Amino acid sequence: xxxxxxxxxxxxxxxxxxxxxxxxxxxxxxxxxxxxxxxxxxxxxxxxxxxxxxxxxxxxxxxxxxxxxxxxxxxxxxxxxxxxxxxxxxxxxxxxxxxxxxxxxxxxxxxxxxxxxxxxxxxxxxxxxxxxxxxxxxxxxxxxxxxxxxxxxxxxxxxxxxxxxxxxxxxxxxxxxxxxxxxxxxxxxxxxxxxxxxxxxxxxxxxxxxxxxxxxxxxxxxxxxxxxxxxxxxxxxxxxxxxxxxxxxxxxxxxxxxxxxxxxxxxxxxxxxxxxxxxxxxxxxxxxxxxxxxxxxxxxxxxxxxxxxxxxxxxxxxxxxxxxxxxxxxxxxxxxxxxxxxxxxxxxxxxxxxxxxxxxxxxxxxxxxxxxxxxxxxxxxxxxxxxxxxxxxxxxxxxxxxxxxxxxxxxxxxxxxx
Amino acid sequence: xxxxxxxxxxxxxxxxxxxxxxxxxxxxxxxxxxxxxxxxxxxxxxxxxxxxxxxxxxxxxxxxxxxxxxxxxxxxxxxxxxxxxxxxxxxxxxxxxxxxxxxxxxxxxxxxxxxxxxxxxxxxxxxxxxxxxxxxxxxxxxxxxxxxxxxxxxxxxxxxxxxxxxxxxxxxxxxxxxxxxxxxxxxxxxxxxxxxxxxxxxxxxxxxxxxxxxxxxxxxxxxxxxxxxxxxxxxxxxxxxxxxxxxxxxxxxxxxxxxxxxxxxxxxxxxxxxxxxxxxxxxxxxxxxxxxxxxxxxxxxxxxx
Numbered sequence: 001x002x003x004x005x006x007x008x009x010x011x012x013x014x015x016x017x018x019x020x021x022x023x024x025x026x027x028x029x030x031x032x033x034x035x036x037x038x039x040x041x042x043x044x045x046x047x048x049x050x051x052x053x054x055x056x057x058x059x060x061x062x063x064x065x066x067x068x069x070x071x072x073x074x075x076x077x078x079x080x081x082x083x084x085x086x087x088x089x090x091x092x093x094x095x096x097x098x099x100x101x102x103x104x105x106x107x108x109x110x111x112x113x114x115x116x117x118x119x120x121x122x123x124x125x126x127x128x129x130x131x132x133x134x135x136x137x138x139x140x141x142x143x144x145x146x147x148x149x150x151x152x153x154x155x156x157x158x159x160x161x162x163x164x165x166x167x168x169x170x171x172x173x174x175x176x177x178x179x180x181x182x183x184x185x186x187x188x189x190x191x192x193x194x195x196x197x198x199x200x201x202x203x204x205x206x207x208x209x210x211x212x213x214x215x216x217x218x219x220x221x222x223x224x225x226x227x228x229x230x231x232x233x234x235x236x237x238x239x240x241x242x243x244x245x246x247x248x249x250x251x252x253x254x255x256x257x258x259x260x261x262x263x264x265x266x267x268x269x270x271x272x273x274x275x276x277x278x279x280x281x282x283x284x285x286x287x288x289x290x291x292x293x294x295x296x297x298x299x300x301x302x303x304x305x306x307x308x309x310x311x312x313x314x315x316x317x318x319x320x321x322x323x324x325x326x327x328x329x330x331x332x333x334x335x336x337x338x339x340x341x342x343x344x345x346x347x348x349x350x351x352x353x354x355x356x357x358x359x360x361x362x363x364x365x366x367x368x369x370x371x372x373x374x375x376x377x378x379x380x381x382x383x384x385x386x387x388x389x390x391x392x393x394x395x396x397x398x399x400x401x402x403x404x405x406x407x408x409x410x411x412x413x414x415x416x417x418x
Numbered sequence: 419x420x421x422x423x424x425x426x427x428x429x430x431x432x433x434x435x436x437x438x439x440x441x442x443x444x445x446x447x448x449x450x451x452x453x454x455x456x457x458x459x460x461x462x463x464x465x466x467x468x469x470x471x472x473x474x475x476x477x478x479x480x481x482x483x484x485x486x487x488x489x490x491x492x493x494x495x496x497x498x499x500x501x502x503x504x505x506x507x508x509x510x511x512x513x514x515x516x517x518x519x520x521x522x523x524x525x526x527x528x529x530x531x532x533x534x535x536x537x538x539x540x541x542x543x544x545x546x547x548x549x550x551x552x553x554x555x556x557x558x559x560x561x562x563x564x565x566x567x568x569x570x571x572x573x574x575x576x577x578x579x580x581x582x583x584x585x586x587x588x589x590x591x592x593x594x595x596x597x598x599x600x601x602x603x604x605x606x607x608x609x610x611x612x613x614x615x616x617x618x619x620x621x622x623x624x625x626x627x628x629x630x631x632x633x634x635x636x637x638x639x640x641x642x643x644x645x646x647x648x649x650x651x652x653x654x655x656x657x658x659x660x661x662x663x664x665x666x667x668x669x670x671x672x673x674x675x676x677x678x679x680x681x682x683x684x685x686x687x688x689x690x691x692x693x694x695x696x697x698x699x700x701x702x703x704x705x706x707x708x709x710x711x712x713x714x715x716x717x718x719x720x721x722x723x
Contacts, residue, residue, distance in 0.1 A: 218500070223499040
């Protein structure tokens, strides 16, 4: 135990003395906090759902009316769509009635954004130079045409369009009272946490594996294993990595969540879906996130011991990386169905409970017993991974040269235990 | 304190590399572990240090199973083994503390050893910034930082210049004087001869020679004499002896100045000397031959062995 603490301190100092590690942590925390302070320092009411700040004159009143430019050419020779409808959709002055040829030419010469030729209530031509991903103009004109068609029908059949419209599009006042969990609002921070844990495991896991390989490569391992137990060495190394990663994430999260908490009013609560995280979700994240990280970190450490050169580390950890990637994609794709059977199974497996059980707690229905079972499995698996990792570490660290095959190592471990 | 290695065997991948290694070493003495590259010296040391487990055999300390983790041991592996990118003092303190020292004692010892090895100005530098020779001195300091009772050094002199070798020799001598139990391997026989009372020579995984160096030399030189004749070259002397005294001696080789002769079974030193005098040979040197360790090494571990 004493040597574990010594190894832990030595390894932890390596992280804390790493200028890049410290600078990155502080920089991200400061930038995040500073960004979230912006609405309190600068008037962003134009972009956020908040009233303008006191004493600040809304920009519209100060500025002269903008010069409106024609963006659309419309050819509606039969006057099928009432002009007030067009005005309502596109805005006054943004369109001009032209001939069919002019509508096409206007688009080709890039004078306008889009051109429309209305043939009937059922047919129109839409001209656009390059159709973008978020092209909405055609959709807007189609809606106008549908409304115009409905109005025309009502007129011909002596019906009151306004009355019918009210009945068909009756507005319902919903007083929503969520008594359980709001999946919609929890989704985004859940999504963010899934990515965060994934990044922690991949980045720090690799660092731990490289650190073990480095000791093998510079041969310090031979002195170390004759000075203390491999369990102290691997546990010290992995726990140091865990403390460093959790500290880094904690500093960044505290800075960001704290800054948002202080400036929440200025943001009009518009980032609540990502940054207003309930305490129990944070606690769950801490337990399952750190647990999952430790589980994988021990395996990374053991795999790092199988190779002698740092350039071989990626090859050694590729299998584990595949498992992590599969879990990651399964978890993300199943986020919208957290009570489904796949997430339920994943939430008990130590490889995936860090992600699946966390998602179930944040967004689904899960009983305390299920959480406890998953937690116990995770803790037992961490201890198992630690023990297995230390054994592989001890056997693998002194095999220099070509990467050691896991199967051969297990065979030797079995022989040694006989 | 007596460390005894008894009939240790070890195989790698089905091939036995140690075929029953045995030797003993006591506190206050140094054992030189000799052998060619690949003979099994490093494997033997690693088994003593419990880096590897032997397939069979025993390592005993004062008759009880030896547990390296429970003893204060300084081990310097052949490949060395420190962190190139870490501060020297920091890693020395780390190793000392892993071997049971308190923090302040570890810091004090580390500083003392760096000073003793004349590298104290590098205490707060990264290891990789030092020359190879100084890195080896740091390695030695890190080996001795925990005040070990047992010191195991694998090829400690390799790569050291004469000045640094002298410093290391002084350190090893002091360790022996302080009553430490020292085992070290080397290819440089002169160092082994200088301070090893005992040697164990390993060849192809077997101890081919073991014991007190003086005794070994005496044994190896038994019935052999050196002869230097005045006014004759070595070749002339060899030819003369072969022609005139073939029934009494056999020419074995030569030293830098004279020739080495082995007395035949029916002959002794005195009768051969009187025969030489009767033949009016001008003798400038006549005496017992004692082979150097280097010669013994070539004899026992040479290509024709």
